[in-house]
Amino acid sequence: MTMINSYWHSLVSTQMKLTRIPRRLLEAAELVPIRSTQTLCRKGDAVRGIFFVLTGEVRLVRRDTNGREIVLHRARSGFIAEASLGAKCYHCDLVAAEKGSLVRFPVYSFREALREDALFRDAWTTQLAIEVMKVRTQCERLGLHSAADRISHYIETEGKDGIIILTQSRKAWAAELGLTHEALYRALRRLQDDGFLLIDGDRIALRNPK
Amino acid sequence: MTMINSYWHSLVSTQMKLTRIPRRLLEAAELVPIRSTQTLCRKGDAVRGIFFVLTGEVRLVRRDTNGREIVLHRARSGFIAEASLGAKCYHCDLVAAEKGSLVRFPVYSFREALREDALFRDAWTTQLAIEVMKVRTQCERLGLHSAADRISHYIETEGKDGIIILTQSRKAWAAELGLTHEALYRALRRLQDDGFLLIDGDRIALRNPK
DNA sequence: CGTACTTTTGAATCGCATCAAATCTGGTGG
DNA sequence: CCACCAGATTTGATGCGATTCAAAAGTACG
Numbered sequence: 001m002t003m004i005n006s007y008w009h010s011l012v013s014t015q016m017k018l019t020r021i022p023r024r025l026l027e028a029a030e031l032v033p034i035r036s037t038q039t040l041c042r043k044g045d046a047v048r049g050i051f052f053v054l055t056g057e058v059r060l061v062r063r064d065t066n067g068r069e070i071v072l073h074r075a076r077s078g079f080i081a082e083a084s085l086g087a088k089c090y091h092c093d094l095v096a097a098e099k100g101s102l103v104r105f106p107v108y109s110f111r112e113a114l115r116e117d118a119l120f121r122d123a124w125t126t127q128l129a130i131e132v133m134k135v136r137t138q139c140e141r142l143g144l145h146s147a148a149d150r151i152s153h154y155i156e157t158e159g160k161d162g163i164i165i166l167t168q169s170r171k172a173w174a175a176e177l178g179l180t181h182e183a184l185y186r187a188l189r190r191l192q193d194d195g196f197l198l199i200d201g202d203r204i205a206l207r208n209p210k
Numbered sequence: 211m212t213m214i215n216s217y218w219h220s221l222v223s224t225q226m227k228l229t230r231i232p233r234r235l236l237e238a239a240e241l242v243p244i245r246s247t248q249t250l251c252r253k254g255d256a257v258r259g260i261f262f263v264l265t266g267e268v269r270l271v272r273r274d275t276n277g278r279e280i281v282l283h284r285a286r287s288g289f290i291a292e293a294s295l296g297a298k299c300y301h302c303d304l305v306a307a308e309k310g311s312l313v314r315f316p317v318y319s320f321r322e323a324l325r326e327d328a329l330f331r332d333a334w335t336t337q338l339a340i341e342v343m344k345v346r347t348q349c350e351r352l353g354l355h356s357a358a359d360r361i362s363h364y365i366e367t368e369g370k371d372g373i374i375i376l377t378q379s380r381k382a383w384a385a386e387l388g389l390t391h392e393a394l395y396r397a398l399r400r401l402q403d404d405g406f407l408l409i410d411g412d413r414i415a416l417r418n419p420k
Numbered sequence: 421c422g423t424a425c426t427t428t429t430g431a432a433t434c435g436c437a438t439c440a441a442a443t444c445t446g447g448t449g450g
Numbered sequence: 451c452c453a454c455c456a457g458a459t460t461t462g463a464t465g466c467g468a469t470t471c472a473a474a475a476g477t478a479c480g
Binding site for chain 1: 270272274275280282283292293295296297301302324325328331334335336338339340341342343345346348349350352353354355359388
């Protein structure tokens with residue numbers, strides 16, 4: 001148990017760079033294996049835990065009136081649904097996109113830890129602020145009217161030096177970009193043909209990085 | 211000065227319901243009148259202050275490659291650019307959309323207040339979490355493919371009981387919805403003609419509120 | 421080796437963007 | 451008070467791009 005805890009400790013600390021997870025909070029946590037497509041919680045469920053993704057991928061999704069999934073957030077390493085800490089019930093579904101594992105922190109222990117550990121609190125606040133900025137960037141992207149613009153924007157903001165290594169299928173990427181998968185395939189093809197993109201499997205590079 | 215401070219105090223406290231702004235932070239604050247279209251700060255500027263809108267409207271905007279404005283957030287009463295507290299420089303422009311006034315809190319004093327006042331800190335964290343959820347809702351809206359869906363979604367999430375009172379021009383609303391103003395006008399017209407909306411000036415009501 | 425899912429392409433359609441232009445409106449200065 | 455002006459509102463015509471529906475080929479996994 002101690003070994004597992006120290007495993008969490010190092011992983012979680014890597015993510016929240018400014019501090020460590022307080023010992024007592026770690027001791028109250030629970031390691032949860034997840035299988036692909038598993039729904040961890042649903043919109044409306046009472047908030048029982050704060051989740052930290054260790055491996056695999058967990059998505060924050062809502063559904064439109066046609067039942068289509070809208071992906072609001074993807075977490076492959078780090079907290080997910082941070083905003084639920086202050087809420088009574090979840091505002092989205094949490095769905096695993098891959099097999100993996102996560103840590104569940106009881107809400108009560110989490111709040112207690114924030115109250116009593118200043119470093120942890122600072123890290124949490126920073127985490128929330130970063131999250132706000134990320135989501136704003138996502139809004140900015142969805143505000144662009146063409147598929148090509150959204151693709152460029154994605155590579156510029158999510159990649160490094162105009163290069164992105166995709167960590168999801170193109171179909172899933174299309175959903176994140178607010179496009180149908182067909183529109184994404186065609187836009188990628190055209191951008192490649194026109195010399196704006198260099199595509200090699202999951203590695204996609206902008207030819208004219210600004 | 212005392213009177214002005216207590217004026218801020220009541221306004222700011224109304225917004226941040228869970229606490230008060232600490233006295234020392236208020237004393238370090240500065241009242242700033244703003245005129246319409248004034249740019250308060252630009253993307254890339256060093257973060258000098260945290261802004262709280264008292265009256266008027268301030269928008270958080272970025273510009274796409276064509277120079278078109280993308281509105282990421284509108285504040286008519288409350289903090290704006292909260293996420294900049296943890297950053298070195300602003301990540302968006304702040305532009306006034308109306309004449310009004312705001313309070314500028316020096317970043318240093320703000321951080322100090324968060325460190326030393328537990329109630330204020332809790333309120334701030336809650337504020338950030340709420341902001342995350344709001345922006346996620348905005349993403350969800352922009353992920354919808356049709357103008358009609360975005361309009362309905364807006365009324366359902368931003369209005370009360372299926373009724374929204376617009377606090378901005380339709381042109382500005384169109385930008386917030388990620389549409390051209392023409393597309394918004396036409397969609398509104400069609401929704402009204404088809405009996406889905408009841409439009410009376412700035413009051414817009416859903417006919418089939420779910 | 422079969423099955424489920426992704427990737428890819430095709431064809432048809434629809435809705436939104438774009439360009440244009442005619443009111444309408446609120447606010448300003450004469 | 452009125453003329454004027456800038457911006458918002460509204461309608462029209464046109465074209466493009468994304469959606470939709472369909473289907474084939476590729477791929478991963480048990």
